[in-house]
Amino acid sequence: MSHVRNLLGEINALIGHGLSYTSASKAWDVYEGYLFSLVVSTAGSLGATVYYEDVDGTNVKDLVFRTSPGQIFSRVQPYTHAIVQFGHAPALEVHLGVQVQGGSRVLHECDVLVLPAEEAALSRRMSMAPRGGKCLLAIECKYYVSSQLGIGAARNFEGAITDLKPQMNLFVSNTGAPNVVKYLSARKRGYEREVVPSNVDTVGYTRAKIREAFKEFLSKHAPSIVI
Template sequence: MSTVDELIGEIESLLAAGAVSYDSSSQPCDVYEGFIFSLIVATASRHGATVTYKNVHGAPTAHLVFRTGPGHLHSTIQPFTHAVIEFDGAPALEVHLGVYVTGSSRVLHECDILVLPAEEADLSREQGVAPRGSQAVLIVECKYYVSNFGIGLARNFEGLRADIRPQSELFVSNTRSSSIARYLDARNRECELDVVPNSPQAGYLQAAIRKAFKSYLSKHAPSTVI
């Protein structure tokens, strides 16, 4: 089981961006989401993308402030940070923590981590509405538990995915559950369990993230190889 300090150390190493808003008193589940965010950013960078960090006003920042509760992407109350990912020849993407999206039912859903086109994020900010879940390139459900967790989490994720209808989705946890693995595998959902710093599973997760980026690039910049 990774400690909060270990997770923070890995986040700082992966992002290489300056100070982060987590500290030793932060909730492990919040910091774990930041760790998975960092793996997404590091995967993009490793495969040739340019990565920058911006606050809610669109200004570049080296002090990364992460959400610790759900909120609206377009909110400017706090200077929360998002990452901007730019692959050669493709429209920019943004990576956000803990923001709402609108599902096909017009119901709001929280995404632990959301990767979406910057154009859709701009529309959200301009109109003051939640982005459309159907435009998501990737959503990630992050679960940090110190003991076993139940099948209900996988069922909730399946319902979330069905209403959001993203291009790609991932269920990620720091621990394992054979029932959740079987449930999601039977539905062809991407699932990586036991994902902690420096684990083989963290590498497997990055391979799944790369797959999502490849799918995006195949539609928008087919000549870009990652």
């Protein structure tokens, strides 16, 4: 329970909105929300305008987050995504727990996903999953309380990213495992371990990788914007 409370406190500090999570929520679900909040708050700290919408494009203050994989166009609940706008650059969206289409046309879940708003709008209009190759950043989130991070999680991530081919990828966990580090490093995948609110260094490293994704996007679409 204390794990969840700590994560909820940090999410509230970072984005300051009403949340659908409670103290009874699963720690791994709230951890995904924590990484979502890191992406959003990093964008804001770099000068982006950030606000929140539901699937119908209505501005919202109370945020409703998925706790199981779903389609970006789903209207089962008014799920929330963030809009991120850097000056005159094309808008971006940040989503939690959405399915994305790989080159094989197989669907993969992305715990936290950053993609162009144009691609997200097309997906909602056509009722189809966004295309992995169009996505800016895909983050896999792993949170363990009583068990250990296993190599299987890294292998699953590698398989999904190989099929999706987003512009950048990142595997984030609250624990560390040497074999996972070796596996992902050999495949040149982004990886940050022991990322929890109390670990200022690893949170800073994660923010730096998120900044790189935004920086890469702006270099192509609005090179005059400096972040």
